[in-house]
Amino acid sequence: MIVRALIVLLAVLNLGVATWWLLRPEPAAPAVPQPPAGVATLELVRTLDPGSRPAPAPVPAAASAPAPAPGTALAAPVPAAPATVCLRTGPFAGRDEAAALQSRLGALLQRSRLEEDAGEAEMYRVLLPPVASREAAQATVARLQEAGFNDMLVLQQGAEANAVALGTFRNRDMAERRVAAMQQLGFPAELREMGRGQPPRWWLLLATTEEAKVRQVAGDARAINCSRVRGTGS
Numbered sequence: 704m705i706v707r708a709l710i711v712l713l714a715v716l717n718l719g720v721a722t723w724w725l726l727r728p729e730p731a732a733p734a735v736p737q738p739p740a741g742v743a744t745l746e747l748v749r750t751l752d753p754g755s756r757p758a759p760a761p762v763p764a765a766a767s768a769p770a771p772a773p774g775t776a777l778a779a780p781v782p783a784a785p786a787t788v789c790l791r792t793g794p795f796a797g798r799d800e801a802a803a804l805q806s807r808l809g810a811l812l813q814r815s816r817l818e819e820d821a822g823e824a825e826m827y828r829v830l831l832p833p834v835a836s837r838e839a840a841q842a843t844v845a846r847l848q849e850a851g852f853n854d855m856l857v858l859q860q861g862a863e864a865n866a867v868a869l870g871t872f873r874n875r876d877m878a879e880r881r882v883a884a885m886q887q888l889g890f891p892a893e894l895r896e897m898g899r900g901q902p903p904r905w906w907l908l909l910a911t912t913e914e915a916k917v918r919q920v921a922g923d924a925r926a927i928n929c930s931r932v933r934g935t936g937s
Contacts, residue, residue, distance in 0.1 A: 785912040792924035794904035815909040825898035827878035
């Protein structure tokens, strides 16, 4: 009887504890302590997923040369002046033809001039200039003979009357050597041309900084020393 009474008593006590636990009021939430005045509170930030993170800000490139101070002008590079080239173009049969090309080239020329090439003579004659009378010419012949020269002739007609001819040559160099020999002995010998083996020709000498353009107009041209171009600007 006593054991049965104890069992019933324990059952009643358990039932009462269970009923109290079920019917008890919810505990109040703990109060959050407030920080002192003037102290900032901490705030938790939600962590983003790796895939939703914003791209990092680009790192600025290394600074290049420092920018010029305001108001400072940058010096522009000075281009090199084009070089002057001197050319000789031709030949032309006449002066007018050379002058026409000079006019067409116009502003392409810095300076220019026309040059005549008289051409080669057929023969060259060496003589002493005419004197006042035939007697004076004969006296000159006597002096030449005393100096060892025998090949000579006193001219008797035309503008060269009373001149003393000292020889006729086909080669200019030989004629010039004869003139030099006479002058060394004190005789005023001169070189005279006879006939024309080649007609005169004309050339255009020019200085320019536009060589390619000049050659397009003038055609073939030969480079020359610029000291030969003494003309004025076009």
